[in-house]
Amino acid sequence: MKKTKFLIFCSLFSLFVSTKDYVINPGPDAYENLQEAMILMNAGDSILIKSGDYYFEDSLSLDVDNVVIRGEGLNSTILNFENQKSGAQGILVTSNKVVLKDFAVIDAKGDAIKVIGADGIAMINLRTEWTGGPKSTNGAYGLYPVESKDVYIDGCIAIGASDAGIYVGQSKNIIVKNSQAMYNVAGIEIENSYYADVFNNKAQHNTGGILVFDLPDLPQQGGHHVRVFNNEITNNDTDNFAPEGNIVGEVPRGTGIIVQANSQVEIFQNNIGENDTVNIAVVSYQLETEDKDYYPHPSKIQIHNNSFGRSGFNPDLDTGDLSKILFSLSDGDMPDIFWDGVLPLKQMIFGQPDEEKLVLKHNGDATFLSIQPIQYMLSIFDPVNRSTEEFENDPSPLREIVINRFW
Template identity: 45%
Template sequence: MQRLLYFLPILFLAACDFESEVADRSNASWQNIEKDLQTALIMASDGDTINIPEGYFKFTKSLLLDEKSNIVFKGAGIDRTVLSFKNQQEGAEGLKIADCKNILLEGFTIEDAAGDNIKVTDTDGITFRKVKAQWTGKVSEKNGAYALYPVLCKNVLIENCIAIGSSDAGIYVGQSDSVIIRNNEAYQNVAGIESENSNFVEIYENIAINNTGGILVFDLPGLTQYGENIKVYNNVVKENNHRNFAPEGNIVGVVPPGTGIMLLATRNVEVYKNEIRDNRSAGIAIISYELVAAISEEETEEANEEQAGSAQRVNSNYDLDKNYNPFPWEISIHSNVIKNDKWFATFQHDFGLLFNYTYPFNPPDIIFDGFIAEGKSPKDILCIDQKDVHFVNLDAPNELENMNENLDEFVCD
């Protein structure tokens, strides 16, 4: 399949992004507790609580916690205990936790790590509670990929947290099982909240505003497991129109600015009772990896040669994973409020240009790329119990030749 949409005219308007700076620390009084805190992490016995006092603390190396159980890592509260890695010289993560069990992180702000602010791997039982993770200043592709990043974990709880400025996903869970993401806030990330190749995930009562994409549910090839059984409900997903500042070649780089919720090549996902407003490209997008590979083909090879960091990349050889299904299926969408008071789709992406050209003054509420796996019916792929939406089938397998607004074949009870 050829690269799509190169023929579209460049329209006469250019979108202006809302950009804000966060967390000016220029007047902070910094203290150095680096050696003492790392020693406490090393010497902690199972069941210990590590208390960090109120104040501003700077670090030059990653903090490490390995092979511990039942540890509480606790500050005095968000923006009262601040851990800064702005001058980090060693390591990629701010706080890295590995091979642990039953860890609680609570009550602090962590910011400006060279890579991910907090990475947790191979851990059974990890709770993030009232943690703020961010990059200060204007957003940049040089920001770390993930603010909160549990991967290869079980029994994950992320609640009452705030994520700002990630060049990939603010709140992310990957290749994990039994996950709850609730009552969080995500601003000015490429992806506000993302579940990737994870099972039994509930994402609810979160706020995602001014990201490129509000909430993403992705399934990618070549990883340790595939994801399913995911519920996305009771979230506010609003004005996610931020420019996409992901490094070239990263998978989230394909997300058009103005995307509320995106479901990529995943299965058994229910999206319901969300408030989805003023996302300028689409309220909900359902796409296949076939489309991702097609629109990324020209850029992927060069970008992969420069691969770095923890973020997932576009995989042009996804078909080598014989167990991977690049098509979404068993997607249920119902009982959402999807509204868009913006007259124009985004002008920052080919799909936005397409929608402005084809459906002027009426950006779509739900888009489907049109790829249907062999042997599947439209309702096997997508079940929509909402008739009051502007639906667009891109017909991407046929180079957009029969792009249409026919919702009927996807409507079900």
């Protein structure tokens, strides 16, 4: 028995002492030292990037599971890619159970930090920024985890992305909290994803604050079960600077929240106001697609217990069709909450099932407008509905998202 205990102790001790902590300091060899450490490290190892400014000409990549990359603060450890010559990202991660924390990535040639196919990724106290202000030549995404599971984003700052500052796509089990997104086209975007909680964030001075999208022609579709709550979604007023052809290039300046083609989305206890065009828009995907499996209509969207400030006082009539149609139908009296009313033809004729209907409850004095598509197409009757009576049903709260913590 004593021998067995001794062998177990030796095994555990060996595992403990075998982990390694790499330390990277500023200097001319910093890139080589950091990339080498990212290649040589093993599960359980960590890298500490000391305070300072690091100027890199090439992207960094990581493909090792169960490791930690950390700096000494998002305003202290600065990875600067303004002179980047190779690579489509600042940092690319293709491994599982990785923690990235306490550093900044600025002026990347493409995306700042991209994560592909991770089973567990934690992004904590990071900053991504393009320091020259909003420009179409900025990288598309700040924090960019895709095709991943158990995605945890906490205490991050994203500034200046030409698509989305914080973007989670085709992923499952997601938490985005305590973060700030500013001066991006989309502040925070959840796209084609399942089970996401987005809360305690500030989305300000973007083109659109928070987007919950589902798009065709992607391996994972039918985004569902997304909660957006306790967020500050205010003062979104930046002109759309997305490159031509980008889907978010259709988002009008000054949109608080857009829900497009998702089901089971709950929006509650947010402060939403001072957004140039509209506070909340619920819309179908209306571009042509050959994807026969794609369902373009939102369903069971619940909007309740929110606090609304002004919107529609400076609508963007030059970007996309949304604001132009809304401005025309409302005679300039823009609503806080807009639903385009587009449904499958059968539902437009016979009505939408109760369990799929929009829910609007306890939103103070928020105003509402929906389109009645058949009347709109016939151009005979008034297509505008301003009453919320049909939608004032009690909400059915979605469950809290729980992810498998690994750090």
